[in-house]
Amino acid sequence: MTQRGYEFYDNQQTFDNYIERRSWNDNVNDTIEKPIVMEMIGNVGMKHICDLGCGTGSFGNELLDLGASSYIGIEGSQNMVARSKQVLNRSNSKVIHTAMEDWMNPTNTYDLVISRLALHYIEDLDALFGKVFASLCSGGSFVFSVEHPVMTSSFGMTRQEGLKQDWIVDGYFDTGVRKQEWLGGIALKFHRTVEDYYVALQGAGFVVGSLRESKPRRVQFANEEAFLRRMRIPLFLFLEGNKN
Incomplete structure (x- = not known):
């Protein structure tokens, strides 16, 4: 059986490296992905929200501060869940x-389902999208981010030292599991094309709304060099599906 994505973060050293990385200035989560x-999610006031692969749960606090009615996080990693209990206490x-x-999804419950940089760990995306669709109320939305397919198809290009400066996209249409050296370990992620994500949403019954890529904005960066480096290649892909 393929290692599930959350297991990667239950290695203590990997988890510690992740937490440290999130604290960096100009980290890509805060400068590009989160904004x-x-x-895309817009006004969350009075909405019931489910977050798939919620990590430390810190995003839940932000959504509740913005007026969300409730927040449910789904998380497989023991380390992440333990941290979320320290962070999220509403x-x-x-x-x-x-x-x-393994999520036992309720039906017609949520106004918004989100997933931030977690679905590229999932092998059976069609089954999960079906669960998400069923869990949403009529008129609800599903917004998610994943590593951009040009990234998941360039994992084989390693760097000798320092920051990676070159990306070679190879085997783009050869979808499936890819290995990435990251945070001191080997992460298993599933490479899919942009079209694959789009078609999977439609197949689950969603009306596809916006599609975004991770073009950075200068105002989000403290460091000019970091901004210029992020202008070179898209790191993330974002999609919205609506239950109409």
């Missing part, structure tokens, strides 16, 4: 310790 997600919030693949 686009926030634009009466209208909860983190469920279960893999996304």
